[in-house]
Amino acid sequence: MFTIGQIAARTGTKVPTVRYYEGIGLLPEAERTAGGQRRYDRAALDRLGFIRHARALGFGLEDIRALLDIEGHGDAHAIAERQLRDVRDRMARLARLESELARIVGSCAGGGGTGPCRVLEALGDHDACAADH
Amino acid sequence: MFTIGQIAARTGTKVPTVRYYEGIGLLPEAERTAGGQRRYDRAALDRLGFIRHARALGFGLEDIRALLDIEGHGDAHAIAERQLRDVRDRMARLARLESELARIVGSCAGGGGTGPCRVLEALGDHDACAADH
C-alpha cells in the first residue's frame, strides 16, 4: 500500500492533483486508514501513471476518461487520431505565428541598433502580416 | 462615436470581451450616453485593434498591458523577443509530442486492420517513448 505522497512522487504528480483526480472521478475513491488517510494499491498507481502519461501527450481529461472507460476496442483509436490531428493543427498555427513574430522582431536591430525600435509599430500593423491569424 | 457592438465587430472581438478588457483596465473606461451605454472614439478602436492583434500573435494580456504602457522604447523589444522564444519552445515541445503520437497511432492498422488495437497499450507505455515529456 502506498500513501498519496508516494504515488504522487512515483508518477510525477503533485499531491493536490491526485486528490483532484479523485474528486472528478478519474481515480476511484481510495481506501482509508482508521485516521482517514488515503492508501493506494498497485492498480491505482498504474491508473495514475496512465493518466499522467496521456496528459503529457496532450490529451484532455475528458478524453482520458473515455480512454479509461473503454472495455473493448472501438474508440481508443479514434480518440488518439483526433488528438494527433489537433496537435498537427496547433503546430501549423504556431508555425504561422512564429514567422510573423520573427519578422516583427527582426524589423529593428535591437537595443543596441541605430534607429528607434520598430517592434511596437509592427505589432499594431496586421496589414504587413502574410498569414491569417 | 461607435457603440460597443461596432468596435467589437470591427476588431473581431465579442462584446463581452470588450467589457472584460475594460474591467481589467486594458481599455480605459468608455464614455457613456445619458442612458448609460458605452460610446467609443477612434483611439479606443485602435487600442482594441492593437490588443486583438497582439493576442492573435500569442501575447498574454499582461504582456500587452506592458506594451501599451510603454512610453519610450525599452521593453517592447524584449517582450517581443521573449514571446518569440516562448513560441519556439512550444513548437519544439509539440514536435516531440507529435512524433510520439504518430508512433502510437501507427502501432496498429486502425479500425479495419487485422489484429486488436494497440493504441491503448502504447499510450500506457512511456518506456517506448523516445523523447522526454
Added chain:
DNA sequence: TATAATCCCTCTAGTGACTAGAGCTTCAAG
C-alpha cells in the same frame, strides 16, 4: 512513552482569458 518532524486532511479561492445566461433597460427606425 513523549515529542518532534513530516506527512496528511478538508475547504476555499485563485489562475487566464474569456463565455453564457438571466433579467432588465435603452436606442433607433418606422
Added chain:
DNA sequence: CTTGAAGCTCTAGTCACTAGAGGGATTATA
C-alpha cells in the same frame, strides 16, 4: 409610440490544476 435589436449588470462556468489556512495522523527517535 411602438417595436425589436442592442445594450446594461451580475453571477457563474470553462480547464486543469495550484496555493493557502487551519487542523489531524503517522512515524521515528530519545
